[in-house]
Amino acid sequence: MDCLHPFCPRGNGARSWEEVVARPALKVSSLDQRASLAVILAQFGAPGSPPPNDSLRxxxxxxxxxxxxxxxxxxxxQLAEKVSAQAVVHLCEVTIGAPIDSVNVETAFEIQHPGRTAFTYLHPPLLPGAAGGEIMEALCSxxxxxxxxxxxxxxxxxxxxxxxxxxVSLNRGKMRKxxxxxxxxxxxxxxxxxISVKSEAARERFIVSGNRLESVGFGFFNDPSEFWTSSRMDLLKRWGFAAVYMPGATVxxxxxxxxQKNTSSHNVNINGRPLFRALTEFGPDMYRIAGKLSFMV
DNA sequence: GCGTATCCCTACGCCTAACC
DNA sequence: GGTTAGGCGTAGGGATACGC
Structure with a gap:
């Protein structure tokens, strides 16, 4: 994920704050305004080192x-603003020290989870903000x-x-309809x-989110009992789920x-492949079908 | 009584239109 | 161009119903 902060630990930032304020996307056209904004931003050092007061913000x-x-x-x-989902993903990326992919996405989930103690941000946002579902979608994206x-x-x-x-996100722009x-x-x-993205609990809404079109589920589900009944597996397939990706331990x-129940035969999708899969398989699987054939999932 | 499925309420975020 | 208020839809969690 791109971050133009000149001191971004990922090392892909702009060379200076002057370069940031000159970006067209910032929509600061006046040279005077650019100069004064650059003066303010010059007081922001490396992430995690906040300015002395809120007046700069x-x-x-x-x-x-x-x-x-x-x-x-x-x-x-460094600024006391409600953090966006995209920023949460970036701060997870900074903490891990690598782009978020299928292999480390579970670690990223743990890093941003407010109730966890095993992992935490290298540089946490000053304020909470984005809701869980929004962050899950950003991680998946x-x-x-x-x-x-x-x-x-x-x-x-x-x-x-x-x-x-x-x-494409169905939560933004015109596609939101x-x-x-x-x-x-x-x-x-x-x-x-x-793709239907959920956090830790699937509940009945996961079934409802299927629509008898080609669907896959993506979540950090931690309760295997939500999935292991024969009726639940049959329902998932009936509602169009070709695969459900979840943490390896849950799978x-x-x-x-x-x-133990001798019901493994239910764990097969309409294409003859496993219905339940580890998150580590998500990226490669989606790349295999993107712009190609959906029944290869 | 237990497990599962479904219903319902509340909080929250996004979109749109109106207004400054 | 930016801000604000109202409407709408969804997520999350608790409550309830149902079948065994």
């Missing part, structure tokens, strides 16, 4: 501040991005600029693949239970 106009934070998510560790299935850009009217392989179909969508043939617990 409020001296930046709210809309400009929001665009600035979007461009430089590391600033959420970042995994896709880093496995060669990037997020589609939106045009000025809020429509996605279609490309492939790529994915079809949000009930899922959270993310990957164009594929003969059917697009819809192992389900598989062990199915072996």
């Amino acid at each position: 409020v001296s930046i106009p709210p809309a400009t501040r929001k665009r600035l934070l979007d461009l430089c998510p590391c600033l959420y560790t 970042e995994v896709l991005q880093n496995h060669g299935v990037p997020h589609m850009e939106m045009d000025s009217d809020g429509w996605p600029e279609w490309s492939s392989p790529a994915h 079809v949000k009930l179909y899922g959270d993310l969508m990957i164009p594929s043939a003969p059917h697009n693949v819809l 192992l617990a389900i598989e062990e239970h199915l072996r």
Whole structure:
């Protein structure tokens, strides 16, 4: 994930704050305004080192501040603003020291989880903000991005600029009108693949979020009993789920239970492949079908 | 009584339109 | 261009119903 903060630990930031304020995306056209903003930002050092008071934050106009934070998510560790989901993903990335992918996404989930003690941010945001579901979707989107299935850009009217392989969020812009179909969508043939993202608990809404179109589930589910009944597996397939991706430990617990109950035959999707899969398989699987054939999932 | 499925309420975020 | 208020829809969690 891009961060222009000149001191971003990921090392891909701008060379200076002057370069940041000159970015067209920040929409600061006046040279005087750019100069005064650069003077304010010059007081911000490395992430995690906050300025001495809040007056610097409020001296930046709210809309400009929001665009600035979007461009430089590391600033959420220095400005008391409600953190965005994308910034949470970036701060997880900073903590791990690598892009978020299928292998480390579970660690990223643990890092941002407020109730966890085993992991924590290297540089935490000053204020909480984005809701859990929003962060889960951002993590899923970042995994896709880093496995060669990037997020589609939106045009000025809020429509996605279609490309492939790529994915589109159904929670943003004009696509929000079809949000009930899922959270993310990957164009594929003969059917697009819809991704339903959840956090730790699936509950009945996970079933409802299926829609008898080609769907996959993505979540950090920690209760295998939500999935291991024969009726639940049959329902998932009936509602269009070709695969459900979850932590490896949860998949192992389900598989062990199915072996004991002699019901492992239910854990097969309509394409003859496993219904329940580890998160580590998510990125490679989605790259295999993006812009290709959906029944390869 | 237990496990599972479903219903319902509340909080919250996004979108749109109106207004400054 | 930016801000604000109202409407709408969803997520999350608790309560309830149902079948064994």
